[in-house]
Amino acid sequence: MTDGTSARNAIPARPILWRLLFPERHRLALALAITLLAALAELPPYALLSQSIGLALTGTASGGDLLGLAGWMGAALLIKFLLYSLAYYLSHVAAYRLLADIRQTLVRRLAVAPLIWLQRHSSGDLKKIVLQDVERLEQFIAHHTVECLAALASPVFVALVLAWIDWRLAAAALLTLPLAATLQALLMRGLGPRIEDYGRTIGALNGATVEYIRNAPVMKAFCQNARSFEHMRDLLARYHAMITAMTRKTVPGWSAFMVLLGANIVFLLPFGLWLHRQHALELTEVILAVMLGSGMLKPLFKVAHFSSEIGEILAGVRRLAPLLAFQPTAPAAVAPAPAAAADSAFADAITFDRVSFSYGARTILQDVSFTLKAGGFTALVGPSGAGKSTIAHLMGGLVLADRGDIRVGAVSLSSLSEAGRAGLIGVASQDSFLFAGTLMDNLRLGRPEAGADMVRHAARIAQAEDFIAALPEGYATTLGERGTRLSGGERQRIALARALISQTPVLVLDEATAFADGRTERRFYQALRAAYPDQTLLVIAHRLTAIAQADQILVLEDGRVIDGGRHADLLERCPLYQTLWRRQFDSETWSIRPKGTADAAHS
Numbered sequence: 001m002t003d004g005t006s007a008r009n010a011i012p013a014r015p016i017l018w019r020l021l022f023p024e025r026h027r028l029a030l031a032l033a034i035t036l037l038a039a040l041a042e043l044p045p046y047a048l049l050s051q052s053i054g055l056a057l058t059g060t061a062s063g064g065d066l067l068g069l070a071g072w073m074g075a076a077l078l079i080k081f082l083l084y085s086l087a088y089y090l091s092h093v094a095a096y097r098l099l100a101d102i103r104q105t106l107v108r109r110l111a112v113a114p115l116i117w118l119q120r121h122s123s124g125d126l127k128k129i130v131l132q133d134v135e136r137l138e139q140f141i142a143h144h145t146v147e148c149l150a151a152l153a154s155p156v157f158v159a160l161v162l163a164w165i166d167w168r169l170a171a172a173a174l175l176t177l178p179l180a181a182t183l184q185a186l187l188m189r190g191l192g193p194r195i196e197d198y199g200r201t202i203g204a205l206n207g208a209t210v211e212y213i214r215n216a217p218v219m220k221a222f223c224q225n226a227r228s229f230e231h232m233r234d235l236l237a238r239y240h241a242m243i244t245a246m247t248r249k250t251v252p253g254w255s256a257f258m259v260l261l262g263a264n265i266v267f268l269l270p271f272g273l274w275l276h277r278q279h280a281l282e283l284t285e286v287i288l289a290v291m292l293g294s295g296m297l298k299p300l301f302k303v304a305h306f307s308s309e310i311g312e313i314l315a316g317v318r319r320l321a322p323l324l325a326f327q328p329t330a331p332a333a334v335a336p337a338p339a340a341a342a343d344s345a346f347a348d349a350i351t352f353d354r355v356s357f358s359y360g361a362r363t364i365l366q367d368v369s370f371t372l373k374a375g376g377f378t379a380l381v382g383p384s385g386a387g388k389s390t391i392a393h394l395m396g397g398l399v400l401a402d403r404g405d406i407r408v409g410a411v412s413l414s415s416l417s418e419a420g421r422a423g424l425i426g427v428a429s430q431d432s433f434l435f436a437g438t439l440m441d442n443l444r445l446g447r448p449e450a451g452a453d454m455v456r457h458a459a460r461i462a463q464a465e466d467f468i469a470a471l472p473e474g475y476a477t478t479l480g481e482r483g484t485r486l487s488g489g490e491r492q493r494i495a496l497a498r499a500l501i502s503q504t505p506v507l508v509l510d511e512a513t514a515f516a517d518g519r520t521e522r523r524f525y526q527a528l529r530a531a532y533p534d535q536t537l538l539v540i541a542h543r544l545t546a547i548a549q550a551d552q553i554l555v556l557e558d559g560r561v562i563d564g565g566r567h568a569d570l571l572e573r574c575p576l577y578q579t580l581w582r583r584q585f586d587s588e589t590w591s592i593r594p595k596g597t598a599d600a601a602h603s
């Protein structure tokens with residue numbers, strides 16, 4: 001397994017950041033140039049102030065002089081205000097244009113991102129990328145650019161003015177800077193991995209929060225509260241511990257850094273007064289130097305703060321990078337035409353050839369081999385946890401086999417593009433996701449060009465016709481984001497009809513008919529075979545009566561296919577199949593009886 005952290009660190013974030021900023025480079029450059037002017041505009045008010053003090057000290061100021069000075073001061077402040085406003089305006093316009101572009105690109109890329117990649121990321125991770133990481137870029141583009149440049153430029157301009165008055169004053173004003181910079185470097189040491197860790201914890205916490213919100217109704221039903229959601233509680237504790245450790249590590253250093261940046265007055269004032277005594281400087285020059293110099297380094301605190309934030313911004317860019325890099329895959333040249341599955345050349349529509357799969361260290365499937373005959377009806381049965389859905393996930397491209405090969409006809413499934421695979425193999429499971437939109441849109445998801453007759457036909461087979469007819473607007477009924485207006489069983493029927501409409505040569509139904517009772521389920525398979533006789537069907541079902549008519553039944557136990565054949569043969573020779581067959585009747589006749597009547601009921 002690849003180490004996600006080192007892989008992420010290997011992505012060079014700075015070039016990606018520049019590439020993201022490139023489309024707005026002119027606007028941003030203009031914003032920065034205006035910021036420099038605004039930082040320069042901070043100086044004249046000080047010069048005017050020092051001039052006023054000089055006039056006041058000599059007692060030569062007339063009312064007109066003071067009014068003039070006040071006017072100039074007001075004008076200087078107004079110019080500074082206008083320049084900063086313009087710089088901010090431009091940086092914000094650039095930021096929001098870029099953000100809109102980046103978000104649109106991300107959404108487009110999400111649509112073409114490989115299923116495997118999406119499967120590996122929790123919804124919390126993706127939320128963090130699409131919302132928080134992009135939001136952080138807004139902070140960087142709209143605020144940090146202008147504010148950090150101003151914070152850097154302002155001490156430089158002040159140092160130049162001080163050097164112009166007397167270079168020794170500039171040197172005295174800068175004396176505490178090396179000390180503060182060394183402290184800052186020490187402070188930041190070892191913070192990088194912590195910031196990475198912080199990002200990971202936030203991602204995990206987001207995921208747990210989304211899961212918690214989704215499961216809130218279930219937890220309420222069982223009278224549980226947030227404290228019972230152990231995973232989230234652990235993550236919150238980890239987050240709290242991490243923040244506390246980071247605060248403990250950084251706060252004393254930050255405070256010392258801040259104090260040092262403002263401490264240059266300790267050198268500047270005595271040194272300026274000494275120069276005045278040596279007749280090297282006028283008193284007004286000393287006052288001007290102290291006014292300018294005493295606060296000149298404080299803006300660097302913002303720069304230092306930014307340098308700790310840039311780590312998070314770049315980590316966000318690194319997270320964005322893989323998603324931004326996805327390109328729509330060209331249809332695979334080797335994908336067999338869907339209709340070919342029924343040809344004799346594709347007598348074996350699907351072949352699992354010694355396929356193994358693990359979740360981490362846990363082996364789920366081991367050397368699984370079987371074939372699905374083209375146009376045949378195969379059922380996959382086995383105890384819970386045997387690996388049946390994992391086989392469906394492999395065929396649906398949600399996970400990749402660790403070893404072995406899955407072939408569609410003669411072509412390896414792994415060599416097909418996602419579009420090629422989706423055009424050949426359709427998967428419907430119990431977990432159906434319905435999008436906000438009309439029922440018709442939801443049904444035609446896999447085949448937007450499907451005609452009304454085809455949709456109605458599929459809906460009839462999926463036993464969805466009656467309840468659709470009862471909906472206020474039939475097929476035009478708008479569904480909520482998760483199809484909340486439909487019951488679980490109705491949603492499953494829609495998912496089933498959707499898979500039928502896609503008309504893929506191979507169809508995998510993973511507990512997709514769990515909504516139906518035994519008899520309805522059996523009738524459904526009969527209707528399905530009659531309507532689509534050429535379709536290769538793989539059905540995962542717990543209710544064996546429904547699939548007893550299958551051409552082939554594969555028995556899976558602990559990730560291995562232990563037997564395969566027709567119902568009658570398996571019933572005769574396969575102990576596990578016999579047990580599964582018996583168990584379904586036990587469960588069908590199972591009931592809760594008052595204590596003490598159990599024996600009587602069994603006899």
Ligand SMILES: Nc1ncnc2c1ncn2[C@@H]1O[C@H](COP(=O)(O)OP(=O)(O)OP(=O)(O)O)[C@@H](O)[C@H]1O
Nearest residue numbers: 359360362364382383384385386387388389390391
């Ligand atoms: N994402 C995952 N991470 C780790 N283990 C998983 C994951 N998904 C499934 N498993 C495990 O893999 C095993 C096989 O799961 P699978 O869903 O394929 O079984 P199944 O035969 O379909 O079971 P059921 O009939 O109950 O649906 C189970 O033990 C399950 O806990």
